[in-house]
Amino acid sequence: MNATPRILVLNADYQPINVTSFQKGYKLVWKGKAEVVKEDPKDVIMTSRSIARPKVIRLLTYLYLPYRRLNLSKQNVYRRDGFKCVYCGSGANLTLDHVLPRSRGGDNSWENLVTCCRKCNAKKDDQTPEEARMRMRHKPFVPTFSHLIEVEELEYSVTVPS
Numbered sequence: 001m002n003a004t005p006r007i008l009v010l011n012a013d014y015q016p017i018n019v020t021s022f023q024k025g026y027k028l029v030w031k032g033k034a035e036v037v038k039e040d041p042k043d044v045i046m047t048s049r050s051i052a053r054p055k056v057i058r059l060l061t062y063l064y065l066p067y068r069r070l071n072l073s074k075q076n077v078y079r080r081d082g083f084k085c086v087y088c089g090s091g092a093n094l095t096l097d098h099v100l101p102r103s104r105g106g107d108n109s110w111e112n113l114v115t116c117c118r119k120c121n122a123k124k125d126d127q128t129p130e131e132a133r134m135r136m137r138h139k140p141f142v143p144t145f146s147h148l149i150e151v152e153e154l155e156y157s158v159t160v161p162s
């Protein structure tokens with residue numbers, strides 16, 4: 001989905017922390033703050049010597065992240081739902097749908113927001129999925145960090161001490 005090479009950063013206990021740019025990730029390795037866990041042997045960086053491009057790195061010092069939270073954002077809802085309309089599965093003309101419409105007290109929450117194409121959004125209008133007789137491919141849920149990492153890069157970053 002993204003052509004720019006990215007690196008998955010693991011904490012010292014191997015829990016995923018973040019997906020970062022190649023430049024930032026490689027700098028951590030180069031500075032001795034992280035080790036390469038997995039590399040792509042087919043992808044070689046040409047410098048003064050050839051080195052395989054790291055794909056996964058692990059911080060050597062445990063990073064305590066007490067306030068790690070996922071932003072509730074349009075992009076992160078799309079990511080959770082795999083960039084597909086939860087009603088018809090289309091990936092075109094996406095927008096957000098309030099499962100319980102806002103006009104009827106529906107809030108902005110992970111449990112009430114789903115990825116929806118404009119066509120289904122118009123069809124559903126001010127109704128609940130049941131009233132509109134539209135089946136959801138999955139129920140909206142609060143995604144975990146690892147879930148979004150699997151889907152794609154995250155829309156927030158963690159500051160790694162320099």
Ligand SMILES: [Zn+2]
Binds near residue numbers: 086088090116117119
């Ligand atoms: Zn749809």
